[in-house]
Amino acid sequence: MVVINISQKTEFEDTISSSDLVVVHFYADWATQCGPMNDVLEELAKQAELKGVKFVKCPAEDLPEVSLRYSVSAVPTFLLLRGGSLLDRVDGANAAELTKKINLQVSKGSNTTSAKPAAEDLTTRLHRLINSAPVMLFMKGTSTEPRCGFSKSMVSLLDSHGALYKTFDILSNEEVRQGLKTYSKWPTYPQLYINGELIGGLDIVKEMNESGELQELLPKKETLEMRLKSLINQSDCVVFMKGSREAPQCGFSKQLMAILAETDIKFVTFDILTDEEVRQGLKTFSNWPTYPQVYVKGELIGGLDIIKELKESGELLSTLKGQS
Numbered sequence: 406m407v408v409i410n411i412s413q414k415t416e417f418e419d420t421i422s423s424s425d426l427v428v429v430h431f432y433a434d435w436a437t438q439c440g441p442m443n444d445v446l447e448e449l450a451k452q453a454e455l456k457g458v459k460f461v462k463c464p465a466e467d468l469p470e471v472s473l474r475y476s477v478s479a480v481p482t483f484l485l486l487r488g489g490s491l492l493d494r495v496d497g498a499n500a501a502e503l504t505k506k507i508n509l510q511v512s513k514g515s516n517t518t519s520a521k522p523a524a525e526d527l528t529t530r531l532h533r534l535i536n537s538a539p540v541m542l543f544m545k546g547t548s549t550e551p552r553c554g555f556s557k558s559m560v561s562l563l564d565s566h567g568a569l570y571k572t573f574d575i576l577s578n579e580e581v582r583q584g585l586k587t588y589s590k591w592p593t594y595p596q597l598y599i600n601g602e603l604i605g606g607l608d609i610v611k612e613m614n615e616s617g618e619l620q621e622l623l624p625k626k627e628t629l630e631m632r633l634k635s636l637i638n639q640s641d642c643v644v645f646m647k648g649s650r651e652a653p654q655c656g657f658s659k660q661l662m663a664i665l666a667e668t669d670i671k672f673v674t675f676d677i678l679t680d681e682e683v684r685q686g687l688k689t690f691s692n693w694p695t696y697p698q699v700y701v702k703g704e705l706i707g708g709l710d711i712i713k714e715l716k717e718s719g720e721l722l723s724t725l726k727g728q729s
Contacts, residue, residue, distance in 0.1 A: 408443075408450050408460045412467045421486045426458045426510050428503075431465040431472060431482040435656035438498040442481045445500045455511060466647060466654055469678040478676075479652035485510055527584045534581065536601045538571035539624055543585060544595040548572050555607045559595045562607075562614060568623040599623075629686045636683065638703045642672035642725055645687060646697040650674050657709045661697050664712055670725045702727045 432439035546552030648654030677684040715721040
């Protein structure tokens, strides 16, 4: 069995959906511990008793959404999955522990399905869906592609207030579609819920809009610009990077942390791998296309090269203190 290289989210999803045991190594080329662990993976893949196991390598930085979903904050990290369900994990370069856990899952065989959570009953699922966001809209289609006139009108109404809401497409699940009618005692769609309570359909929401009640109930979206300004100004010195100060996830971020560690400057970090909106938006906002990015008192200082230049010129400390 060969080790599979995956760098696309769709490939990842297809691979982990297998009924076979799948062992995924999240790695980074710049992390020295990942090389030897890749060798370990290659050796395990050759073992006859593990011929039914799929071994996979994924560059953590290329799959930020997947890394976030499975809380991969450092490399190497290993996930053991079957049928899309996480069975176990190993954080760090621990070949013995990894081998032990793989053999344990193999020995369980078909019994590993017992590790999957029990299916929710419909009432529990509906309650969870209704309370999955402060404002929840059950509709036909999505907010970007409504599939009926009533749903389209409801979305337009909510968007006109800049409301922050989440949607569920009842066309995608017949059980939810029929079950919610009974659960809420409301026979039509769309249905709007606020803080877990049914508000009603389009007619009710229109009436509330005309009376001014709706606007008072709806939480407003924070624009991306507002959010970026808030993040940039959360501390006198803010670093946007890949990973955290304890576990940088790229070579440039790692070098920057080493330089800043030599100063007595207090700073906070934001992991741009955990939020694609911030990751892309900040490039435009700051007119700076790469990471890491360092801000002092709300102003962009620059990336790693600028910080290195400031260190060499002796201006780094004063710049980080906002004195120049």
